[in-house]
Amino acid sequence: MLKLPQIYAENINRWLPELLWFALTTLKIALAAFVLAVLVGLAFALLRTSRFAVLRVLATAYIEIARGLPIVVLLYIVYFVPPQLFPGLNWQWFTGFTGAVVGLGLHGGAILAEVFRAGIEALHKGQREAAMSLGMTPTQSMAYIILPQATRIVLPPVANYAIGLLKDTSLCSLIGVNEIMNDAKSIAFADYQPMAVFVLVAAIYFVMSYPLSLAVRVLERRLNVSR
Amino acid sequence: MTPLLRIIDLHKSFGELVVLDGISLDVERGQKVSIIGPSGSGKTTLLRCINYLEKPTSGHIHIDGTLIGEKEVGGRFVHLSDRELAKERAGIGFVFQRFNLFPHLTALGNVTIAPQKVLGLSHDQAEARAREMLQKVGLGHKIDQYPERLSGGQQQRVAIARVLAMQPKLMLFDEATSALDPELIGEVLRVMRQLAEEGSTMVIVTHEIQFAGEVSDWVIFMDHGKIVEQGPPAQVLFDPQQPRTREFLKHIQDR
Numbered sequence: 245m246l247k248l249p250q251i252y253a254e255n256i257n258r259w260l261p262e263l264l265w266f267a268l269t270t271l272k273i274a275l276a277a278f279v280l281a282v283l284v285g286l287a288f289a290l291l292r293t294s295r296f297a298v299l300r301v302l303a304t305a306y307i308e309i310a311r312g313l314p315i316v317v318l319l320y321i322v323y324f325v326p327p328q329l330f331p332g333l334n335w336q337w338f339t340g341f342t343g344a345v346v347g348l349g350l351h352g353g354a355i356l357a358e359v360f361r362a363g364i365e366a367l368h369k370g371q372r373e374a375a376m377s378l379g380m381t382p383t384q385s386m387a388y389i390i391l392p393q394a395t396r397i398v399l400p401p402v403a404n405y406a407i408g409l410l411k412d413t414s415l416c417s418l419i420g421v422n423e424i425m426n427d428a429k430s431i432a433f434a435d436y437q438p439m440a441v442f443v444l445v446a447a448i449y450f451v452m453s454y455p456l457s458l459a460v461r462v463l464e465r466r467l468n469v470s471r
Numbered sequence: 472m473t474p475l476l477r478i479i480d481l482h483k484s485f486g487e488l489v490v491l492d493g494i495s496l497d498v499e500r501g502q503k504v505s506i507i508g509p510s511g512s513g514k515t516t517l518l519r520c521i522n523y524l525e526k527p528t529s530g531h532i533h534i535d536g537t538l539i540g541e542k543e544v545g546g547r548f549v550h551l552s553d554r555e556l557a558k559e560r561a562g563i564g565f566v567f568q569r570f571n572l573f574p575h576l577t578a579l580g581n582v583t584i585a586p587q588k589v590l591g592l593s594h595d596q597a598e599a600r601a602r603e604m605l606q607k608v609g610l611g612h613k614i615d616q617y618p619e620r621l622s623g624g625q626q627q628r629v630a631i632a633r634v635l636a637m638q639p640k641l642m643l644f645d646e647a648t649s650a651l652d653p654e655l656i657g658e659v660l661r662v663m664r665q666l667a668e669e670g671s672t673m674v675i676v677t678h679e680i681q682f683a684g685e686v687s688d689w690v691i692f693m694d695h696g697k698i699v700e701q702g703p704p705a706q707v708l709f710d711p712q713q714p715r716t717r718e719f720l721k722h723i724q725d726r
Contacts (some may be wrong), residue, residue, distance in 0.1 A: 368571075370569055371571060
């Protein structure tokens with residue numbers, strides 16, 4: 245018979261600080277990957293709406309491939325393939341953490357590129373025309389007219405992506421990154437307490453992601469009321 | 472003296488469809504020209520070609536003696552870069568049928584942004600000018616409102632103020648009242664009439680025949696991409712020579 249309260253009472257002082265410490269790594273990965281994904285996504289969204297066909301094709305190919313792969317496969321490729329391709333180089337700096345950020349960021353970049361593109365295209369072409377007719381260059385119209393409006397449109401889906409990303413960081417345990425999931429596995433099996441540990445980890449993930457969900461809901465309501 | 476706007480043998484096709492079929496036209500400084508005609512006659516496309524929102528298939532446009540949208544290099548015409556084109560467009564005001572206000576900016580922001588970013592005025596200068604223009608179109612009390620809180624007529628007046636703040640040499644109106652409820656048309660026409668009286672050069676595509684008669688000093692009737700008839704309003708609107716013009720005017724009056 246499992247007695248969770250008793251198990252927690254005995255072990256929480258040991259488990260919780262450790263898990264929280266590694267939860268910090270989870271947050272760091274998520275944050276860094278998010279920033280990278282936004283940058284990559286913006287770049288590819290602009291390339292996809294470029295007037296040069298070659299750039300559009302390249303961007304589309306990247307987006308389709310990166311979106312089409314399971315994240316784990318992408319993480320393995322990003323982490324294990326470069327050292328094999330260029331064995332002569334020094335790969336000391338290329339830690340699991342770096343590999344995780346790059347892998348998640350590249351994957352997220354493909355997802356966000358599509359979100360951003362949809363946001364840009366959701367705007368009536370009259371907006372661009374109005375900006376141009378006032379003498380704005382395409383760059384100015386993008387900066388002052390299109391992007392500020394597109395931002396409002398894409399905020400909710402971007403926030404949803406961020407929530408998903410936070411949870412996807414758990415996959416980084418598979419390339420050996422010491423984040424919360426990896427640590428939970430070692431505690432759980434060392435102490436023979438998989439249930440207690442994984443329930444605790446689930447609770448920690450929830451506490452991290454739920455405020456984000458709430459924020460998205462508030463955001464969506466705000467954006468609906470006044471533009 | 473060269474005319475302010477000179478259009479030379481303008482053609483525009485969308486694929487197989489010929490929309491403009493050889494339009495030539497001069498507009499003098501301070502002149503008010505109305506373009507009327509059935510829908511699909513090419514009048515909106517003509518207007519959009521003047522500031523190169525639409526690239527003509529062939530033909531040339533000069534404003535104040537400057538070639539618009541292209542330049543002559545070694546005897547050949549080449550299209551301008553986006554940057555050069557933007558500079559030319561800054562001097563041509565365009566009022567859209569559907570207003571196209573920027574929904575993320577207030578009325579004041581809508582009118583301030585182009586003078587500031589395009590003309591390089593300081594924020595204070597641009598805003599002072601914007602206030603003045605909004606005052607002029609009768610919206611001094613609405614400057615902090617976002618477009619969605621304004622009626623169609625108010626939005627269109629903000630759009631006119633936005634154009635005025637650029638101090639354009641030429642103003643183009645593309646069916647500026649067609650998207651408005653009947654009771655809101657008057658307030659926009661009033662502003663346009665005021666601009667006409669102040670001596671602005673205006674090219675107006677409109678379905679408001681009576682307004683065209685009162686405000687313009689030249690009326691053009693277009694059909695199938697060609698100018699069918701043109702002249703002073705008294706002639707074109709009240710004593711048309713061409714059967715197509717008579718038919719169109721009769722059709723409009725019967726409505």
